[in-house]
Amino acid sequence: MSTFLGMPTVRPHPxxxxxxxxxxxxxxxxxxxxxxxxxxxxANLRTATRTIRDKRRRVTAELGDWExxxxxxxxxxxxxxxxxxxxxxxxxANVTAHGGVVHWARDAAEANAVVTEIVRAAxxxxxxKVKSMATQEIGLNDALAAAGIDAVETDLAERIVQxxxxxxxxxxxxxxxxxxxxxxxxxxxxxxxAPAGLSDEPRELAMAARAHLRARFLRxxxxxxxxxxxxxxxxxxxxxxxxxxxxxxxxLPRVLVTVMGIEKVLPTFTDLEVFLQLLPRSSTGxxxxxxxxxxxxxxxxxxPSEFHLVLLDNGRTRALADxxxxxxxxxxxxxxxxxxCPVYEHTGGHAYGSVYPxxxxxxxxxxxxxxGEEGGPxxxxxxxxxxxxxxxxxxxxxxxxxxxxxxxxxxxxxRERSLHPDGGHPPTATDLAMVGAARVLASGxxxxxxxxxxxxxxxxxxxxxxxxxxxxxxxxxxVRDVPGLPRRSLSAWWRDRQGWSR
Amino acid sequence: MTGPTVRxxxxxxxxxxxxxxxxxxxxxxxxxxxxxxxxxxSAEALDLLADRLEDYRATxxxxxxxxxxxxxxxxxxxxSVLVPDGVPEDWLTGLTxxxxxxxxxxxxxxxxxxxxxxxxxxxxxxxxxxxxxxxxGQGRRALTLVPDRHVVxxxxxxxxxxxxxxxxxxxxxxxxxxxxxxxxxxxxDIELVRVEGVHGxxxxxxxxxxxxxxxxxxxxxxx
Numbered sequence: 167m168s169t170f171l172g173m174p175t176v177r178p179h180p181x182x183x184x185x186x187x188x189x190x191x192x193x194x195x196x197x198x199x200x201x202x203x204x205x206x207x208x209a210n211l212r213t214a215t216r217t218i219r220d221k222r223r224r225v226t227a228e229l230g231d232w233e234x235x236x237x238x239x240x241x242x243x244x245x246x247x248x249x250x251x252x253x254x255x256x257x258x259a260n261v262t263a264h265g266g267v268v269h270w271a272r273d274a275a276e277a278n279a280v281v282t283e284i285v286r287a288a289x290x291x292x293x294x295k296v297k298s299m300a301t302q303e304i305g306l307n308d309a310l311a312a313a314g315i316d317a318v319e320t321d322l323a324e325r326i327v328q329x330x331x332x333x334x335x336x337x338x339x340x341x342x343x344x345x346x347x348x349x350x351x352x353x354x355x356x357x358x359x360a361p362a363g364l365s366d367e368p369r370e371l372a373m374a375a376r377a378h379l380r381a382r383f384l385r386x387x388x389x390x391x392x393x394x395x396x397x398x399x400x401x402x403x404x405x406x407x408x409x410x411x412x413x414x415x416x417x418l419p420r421v422l423v424t425v426m427g428i429e430k431v432l433p434t435f436t437d438l439e440v441f442l443q444l445l446p447r448s449s450t451g452x453x454x455x456x457x458x459x460x461x462x463x464x465x466x467x468x469x470p471s472e473f474h475l476v477l478l479d480n481g482r483t484r485a486l487a488d489x490x491x492x493x494x495x496x497x498x499x500x501x502x503x504x505x506x507c508p509v510y511e512h513t514g515g516h517a518y519g520s521v522y523p524x525x526x527x528x529x530x531x532x533x534x535x536x537x538g539e540e541g542g543p544x545x546x547x548x549x550x551x552x553x554x555x556x557x558x559x560x561x562x563x564x565x566x567x568x569x570x571x572x573x574x575x576x577x578x579x580x581r582e583r584s585l586h587p588d589g590g591h592p593p594t595a596t597d598l599a600m601v602g603a604a605r606v607l608a609s610g611x612x613x614x615x616x617x618x619x620x621x622x623x624x625x626x627x628x629x630x631x632x633x634x635x636x637x638x639x640x641x642x643x644x645v646r647d648v649p650g651l652p653r654r655s656l657s658a659w660w661r662d663r664q665g666w667s668r
Numbered sequence: 669m670t671g672p673t674v675r676x677x678x679x680x681x682x683x684x685x686x687x688x689x690x691x692x693x694x695x696x697x698x699x700x701x702x703x704x705x706x707x708x709x710s711a712e713a714l715d716l717l718a719d720r721l722e723d724y725r726a727t728x729x730x731x732x733x734x735x736x737x738x739x740x741x742x743x744x745x746x747x748s749v750l751v752p753d754g755v756p757e758d759w760l761t762g763l764t765x766x767x768x769x770x771x772x773x774x775x776x777x778x779x780x781x782x783x784x785x786x787x788x789x790x791x792x793x794x795x796x797x798x799x800x801x802x803x804x805g806q807g808r809r810a811l812t813l814v815p816d817r818h819v820v821x822x823x824x825x826x827x828x829x830x831x832x833x834x835x836x837x838x839x840x841x842x843x844x845x846x847x848x849x850x851x852x853x854x855x856x857d858i859e860l861v862r863v864e865g866v867h868g869x870x871x872x873x874x875x876x877x878x879x880x881x882x883x884x885x886x887x888x889x890x891x
Contacts, residue, residue: 210859213859213860214859214860217860218860230701231699231700231701234697234699234700234701235700237697237699238696238697238698238699238700241694241695241696241697242696244691244694245693245694245695245696247686247691248686248690248691248692248693248694249693250682250686251679251682251683251686254679254682255679264843270674270675270678271674272674272677272678272681276674320867321857322855322857322858322866323857326857339856339857339860341857341858342860345859346858346859349858368858368859368861368863369863371858372855372857372858372863372865372866375866376866376867379867380779380867383867384775384776384779384814385775397842399842400842400843401843402842402843408853408854408855408856408866409853409854409855409866409867409868410813410853410866410867410868410869411866411867413809413813413847413867413868414813414867414868416809417809417810417813418775418810418813418814428678428682435835435838435839435842436835436836436839438835439702439831439832439835439836440700442831442835442848443831450856452850453720453794453795453796453850454792454795454796454797454848454850455850456724456849456850456851456852456853456854456868457847457848457849457850457853457868458846458847458848459809459845459846459847459848460845460846460847460848461845461846462842462843462844462845463843465802465844465845467772467808468802468808468809468810468845469808469809469810469845477678479678479681483678483681483682483684483685484685486682486685486686487684487685487686487687
């Protein structure tokens with residue numbers, strides 16, 4: 167990255183070079199304190215999430231059977247998890263039968279080694295890439311760079327992120343944290359072949375990217391992609407996209423490598439009729455995305471003559487083992503949950519410290535990394551352990567999810583796993599408070615006494631919110647206010663109102 | 669290459685994760701619309717397809733019998749038109765500068781062709797989608813990707829209402845390379861402002877043919 171030196175105008179987001187793709191930052195609250203200060207970021211996010219939310223609402227309302235499609239999608243995914251071993255071997259057999267090569271990779275290092283070896287064998291020093299969460303997750307670009315191979319991201323947003331030295335902050339629109347003026351800066355200083363006098367007009371910026379990437383598409387020997395789904399029954403792999411960079415990568419090079427999480431397999435070709443309705447409408451808010459490509463192995467005389475499918479675990483079997491957390495694997499990466507999340511809208515994706523941000527990231531990342539397992543991360547102050555707490559549990563994500571992942575329930579479950587990795591635990595302050603509350607609420611005498619005490623405090627504080635309490639109350643007031651207490655208890659108020667007439 | 673041990677270990681991990689009593693395969697409720705309500709090739713289906721394609725900023729031309737004239741008008745301003753094998757010869761009468769993919773053109777040669785003319789396999793009215801499966805008149809995938817203008821002729825009986833209708837048609841040949849096209853290429857990556865025309869053809873023009881024009885070649889793409 168020596169070409170980046172001496173060009174201080176573009177500052178990468180986040181500023182410090184990140185570590186592991188699933189765990190790069192401080193804990194969520196610490197990172198959020200940073201990102202919340204960035205008013206530009208918050209303004210960008212507000213506009214962007216609102217726009218996409220409205221579009222999604224419009225096109226999902228258009229289909230009278232939207233809820234039935236969601237039910238079918240959820241059931242198909244549950245079925246996939248239940249039959250995963252047989253579906254994976256079926257997929258492997260069908261890809262192989264049609265001339266493809268299937269590889270298995272237990273973790274990021276294995277997957278990166280497999281891909282690097284394929285690229286080396288093809289004799290390529292440069293590869294073109296289709297936007298892919300799986301390859302982000304395993305840090306493939308860095309691994310290729312270490313082997314002297316230049317991986318060129320070809321999705322516009324992904325290219326912006328790559329040129330800026332950023333981490334992605336959204337599953338669908340990784341550069342959502344950058345506005346047009348910033349992108350103009352990034353292109354002007356980092357692209358190398360940006361046209362002189364480039365404006366910040368989105369069309370002009372997109373055309374600059376087209377010109378920048380065209381020659382690379384035409385000369386590429388090897389392409390690397392992810393997969394939105396793969397059909398076990400036929401061996402067919404599908405990639406859903408908008409710009410045509412996907413088609414370029416999937417069609418023009420001689421060698422194609424696809425890295426796919428094992429959970430992306432679908433049983434039958436017919437299942438496409440469900441997911442090709444759910445995904446585009448939930449994701450970009452379009453009736454259909456501009457381009458969807460599907461291929462099965464290799465087709466003589468059409469497209470790559472060599473196809474490799476890398477099946478990736480990298481923590482997925484860990485997630486699968488947790489019955490309550492398992493539905494996180496149903497995710498189709500549409501990003502609808504990010505766009506409706508009040509927490510995401512304010513903090514942005516970088517606060518989550520993982521390539522998977524937002525509500526789905528808050529349940530997926532901890533599970534992929536083995537939250538609460540022996541040797542795994544845990545605790546509310548850990549970068550990964552804090553993620554299940556990055557939520558108000560408002561449920562907007564559950565409502566938006568096209569495959570009905572109950573994210574709020576998974577979050578609650580993972581909070582438990584984060585705080586009490588070994589299952590059983592000594593009673594916490596919350597537990598004790600709950601026991602106390604149960605006693606008080608069960609007794610009229612105690613409740614009256616508590617009401618009287620609360621009213622006393624209410625009168626002393628003038629009914630205003632309380633910002634500070636001594637320990638152990640400080641555990642609460644350090645992060646939030648206690649709402650103002652009333653000057654009279656409800657029962658006292660009721661008694662006066664009724665005048666004890668009955 | 670990964671040895672059989674990695675494969676076996678991953679499958680074993682999956683089985684272990686599912687536990688000694690793996691969850692029973694779930695039944696899938698399919699009470700969503702399995703077929704569209706508009707009849708295949710109906711005037712309503714054609715109207716809907718035209719409306720949805722125009723919504724994506726594709727150019728739509730309705731034709732009844734003179735496909736050649738419609739095609740010629742859409743390609744009058746270009747000097748080279750790539751024509752894959754299987755496009756009916758009588759559609760080409762008004763064209764000059766036709767180019768064939770025989771022997772197969774290089775990427776750079778394709779990049780110097782202005783436009784491509786194809787048939788399609790099926791079209792989905794509700795989503796404004798045209799699907800190519802490499803059948804007669806559609807060519808290999810690169811042909812409809814590199815040239816900047818794609819003119820595609822859709823015949824009435826190729827137009828279905830909904831996505832499940834199209835998947836049923838395509839299931840006859842699931843192994844063919846499929847390209848689903850819904851408008852020209854587009855991006856919304858900069859402030860979610862939609863910009864039409866990025867890497868794929870920036871200019872998509874669709875001829876919707878309402879009535880059969882006669883001649884057995886028209887149904888060739890539905891083998």
